[in-house]
Amino acid sequence: MTETMLALIAEELARIAADKGETLPPVGPDTRFLGGDLPIDSLDLATLLVVLEQRTGQDPFRAGFIQFTTVGELAALYRLDAPTGAA
Amino acid sequence: MTEPPPPWIDPSVRLIEGDAHFGWPDIARMADALEATFRNAAEMATVRGDRASTVVAALVAAERAKVPLFLKRHGSKPGAPVAEDATPASPGFSVLLETSGTTGAPKRARHGFDRLRGRLRGTADPHARWLLTFDPASFAGLQVILTALASGATLVSTPGASTAELAGAAVRHAVTHISATPSFWRAFLMALGTSGPALAAVTLGGEAVDQPLLDRLAARFPNATLRHIYASTEAGALFAVTDGRVGFPASWLDTGVDGVGLRLSDGVLEVRSPRAMLGYAGGNSADSDWFSTGDVVEVRGDRALFAGRLDGRVNVGGVKVSPEAVEQLLLGVPGVQDALVRAAANPITGHILTATVVPAPGALEADVRAAIREAVADLPPAARPRAITLADHIPLGSAGKKKREGAA
Structure with missing residues (x-):
């Protein structure tokens, strides 16, 4: 199921990057959101979290912030078998 | 010979700006050059305040030339309309700042320099190494710059x-003091990962803080003093909370704090501050009486907690934006029939x-999205709607109004 989440995160990151005219490098579990190679800023990351909530119906941060640095760490915060809904 | 610095600059101050290093002699040379120009300025001196070194040199030069100094934000567009642009000649040295981005026209707020310096903290530590996270020409940025200058500290x-x-710069230059918005923190x-500087002072401001963030910062930087500051461009720096809890002690609504009077009027925080600005450029003086902050405050037990803005504006990474104003803009985009x-x-x-x-009947999704992207390109990034969903109707609340409450 984390595989599904990884794919979903990669898909939405690509969409956010494309909106800015940027191309996304390959995204894997160890890819860092900020401070790495991704052409995104904190507003883009905020957008990703809002869209993930729209698509999964889950907000892992409801009770407060949980530290994450990489794509894999974020994916592990969501529990689902398949994404629902559409952006 | 370099002239001695003004009393608000310790001569041992160091500015590290990217790869460049500036000491007082470098700043003095820049100030000398600016001063000649400023003395010929008709009403006020204007500089782009996108570098700390420029801002410091301009402050020195404007004080010497006894002229108002307008620090332009690097985000402001050339030729963009500025509210109350007919700035009257107001003699003597003062500082004009552009209020932080909303969707409306930027306003200039005029500050007396002494009052701008009225709440400096940490001025006793010459070994501090500050990281500047704010725009140098912003109210919060100036507070950090002036603090570093007064103490002879290093500003990165x-x-x-x-x-x-x-x-990366914080790690490379072994920064010890950081003042930033909760969003920045x-x-x-996240960007630090497991590495990171050993901070002695962690300051938050510009947005309401949340308890989990305060707790995480306390855990991550166990040797740092942790404080969150409440300030506004209009009312100046008001107070600091250092007990590691969100909001502020409700008793301050009765007693005031550090010379600042606090009270609630219909749930909105009003303040009376000796450090309020002198008034909007071209407007009436605002410094004599109670001033409404527009921040809604709820008292729960012994604590006063911030609960959003009276005018419906929301905080996006430290920038106050108006959902209504952006909605009005979208409603004017070709191919958009309705928007929320x-x-x-x-x-x-x-x-x-x-x-x-x-979308309007017959409008293609790709065309509508392109038109929206073009329409919002002039807004500050924080004010641009990010996740845009196309729908066949806007859900209405029981009163027949659009439901604007946050989605989470």
């Missing part, structure tokens, strides 16, 4: 840098704006 800045680049913690702009809570920037858009 990287003009135009991302949060990740600032995190969240992104900064809402604030969506998130743990990175506090909020972002999201939009639900109903």
Whole structure:
């Protein structure tokens, strides 16, 4: 199921990057959101979290912030078998 | 021979700006050059305040030339309308700042220099190494710059840098003091990973803080003093909370704090501050009486907690934006029949704006999205609706009004 989440995160990151005219490098579990190679800023990351909530119906941060640095760490915060809904 | 610095600059101050280093002699040379220009300025001197070194030199020069100094924000567009642009000649040295971005025309707020310096903290530590996370020409940025100058500390800045680049600079230059928005701190913690500087002072301001963030900062920087500051461009720096809890002690509503009077009027925080600005440029003086902050405050037990803005504006990474104003803009976009702009809570920037858009009959999705992208390109990034959903109708609340409450 984390595989599904990884794919979903990669898909939405690509969409956010494309909106800015940027191309996304390959995204894997160890890819860092900020401070790495991704052409995104904190507003883009905020957008990703809002869209993930729209698509999964889950907000892992409801009770407060949980530290994450990489794509894999974020994916592990969501529990689902398949994404629902559409952006 | 270099002239001695003014009393508000300790001669041992160091500015590190990207790869460049500036000491007082360098700043003095820049100030000399600016002073000649400023003395010929008709009403006020204007500089682009995008570098700390420029801002400091301009402050020195404007004080010597006894002229008002307008620090332009690098984000402001050339030729953009400025509210109350007919700035009257107001003799003597004062500082004009552009209020932080909303969707409206920027306003200039005039500050007396002494009052701008009225709440400096940490002025006793010449070994401090500050990281500048704010725009140098912003109210918060000036507070950090003036603090470093007064104490002879080191100020590290990287003009135009991302949060990740600032995190790199913080590690590289062994920064000890950081003042930043809660949104910056969240992104900064992520960018640092497990490495990071050993901070002695962690300051938060510009947005309401949340308890989990305060707790994480306390755990991540166990030797740092932790405080959150409440300030506004209009009312000046008001108070600092140092007990590690969100909001502020409710008893301050009766007693005031540090010379600042606090009271609630219909749930909205009003303040009376000796450090209020002198007034909006061209407007009436605002410094004599109670001033409404527009911040809604709820008292729970012994604590006063911030609960959003009276005018419906929301905080996006430290920038106050109006969902209504952005919605009005979208409603004017060709191919848009109806639109709803809402604030969506998130743990990175506090909020972002999201939009639900109903296309006009026959309008193609790609065309509508392109038209929206073009229409919002002039807004500050924080005010642009980020997640845009197309729908066939806008859900209405029981009163028949659009439901604007945050999605989370």
